[in-house]
Amino acid sequence: MLPSSEHTIGPFFPQSFFREGDNDLRRITAEAAPSIRGETITIHGVVLKADGVACVNMVLEAWQADAAGRFNHEADPEAHLADPDFLGWGRAWTDAEGRYAFTTLLPGGYAEGNHTRAPHINLSIMGAGLMRIARTTLFFPQGNNTADPVFALVPAPLQGRLVAQPDGPGRYRFDIILHGGAETPFFQD
């Protein structure tokens, strides 16, 4: 048998690194009450590799602004106004069907230079077979995405692949296709 699955090689990102609540961006600690300064949403989807095969045990990390578009970080001039109860970061991993999910608040957009960032979530995907972190950005269908300086860099026919799809109240679906077919656009910073 020609081994082709994940058990041929590392990394075996340890499962004990994950704790309940790591995929909830609204909590600054595992035990903290979630921030309620915004609209709670669920982001979910699958990670697929070539030929639409599910990727098992992939690690995803999400990073985003708070509901008002601010970061609790010195690089944000309005950091002092940022939601102190919102972490904005989360980690999830895919199950046997390649599924992942995050709970968060709908991010706000923000002005930067002459541009306005539309509401978005940066996603990093790591795991066996990926030699570098795959970095992409999720946008929302209601956002003014065409004015966003990152969205605008993506060839127009592919832009729709970065827009999460409404999937019931407070739910958005965002599938990540690493290779082939409707491959997700990926970025380098």
Next chain:
Amino acid sequence: MAERFDPWPEGIQPNMPIAGYPNTFSHTPSAPLIQRPATRTERTAPARLSQKLLCGDDNLAVIAPGRMAQGQLIHISGRVLDEDGRGVPHAVVELWQANAGGRYRHPIDTRDAPLDPDFIGNGRVLTDAAGRYGFFTIRPGAYPVPVPQTWWRPPHVHFSVLGPASLSRLVTQMYFPGDPLNDLDRILQSVPDAAARARLVAAMVPPVEVGLGWLAYRFDIGLRGRAATPELP
């Protein structure tokens, strides 16, 4: 002082996909990466992440009082460095590795090699004010890659660093100096630049400086810039 985020220099990042590593063909995006400007989202990262990811687990060699892992005791320490070579304080450093027999304690690793009941194989610490970190652990074993033209992963340790900017998030691997498998490792050899490859190999600290307890290795991790540590999965 404003942070600089220069473009990646040539030769630091691995060439992909890798012959003899089938997963890299099925996982590597086929379209070129789109260069993204460093807006606020990329220049920031969570403050006080150590409240969410509990840190302080720096001893993989001792699972409980009196229960020590099998293998050669080692200590790995170094500094996390920014683009200008300054230490990065309060970065989260995660480490994971195979046991002395070259097997991971993970349901996905079903290889026929012994599991050590006294070794789990992962830890997480926060760098100090000077950007220093350290772990006590054991030297991991090598393990084979089951492809027709078999090659072996040399002993290596995985590192994950979460620093002050999400664009400098780094996952990499540390190798041991002088191991003959290093030159045959398709993952290490995928890094084109020899100096960049050398940055993935730890330096042994002279035993006379360390004493009797363990062998010690120094491994500095550059998050960006000309002296960056290459990304490896």
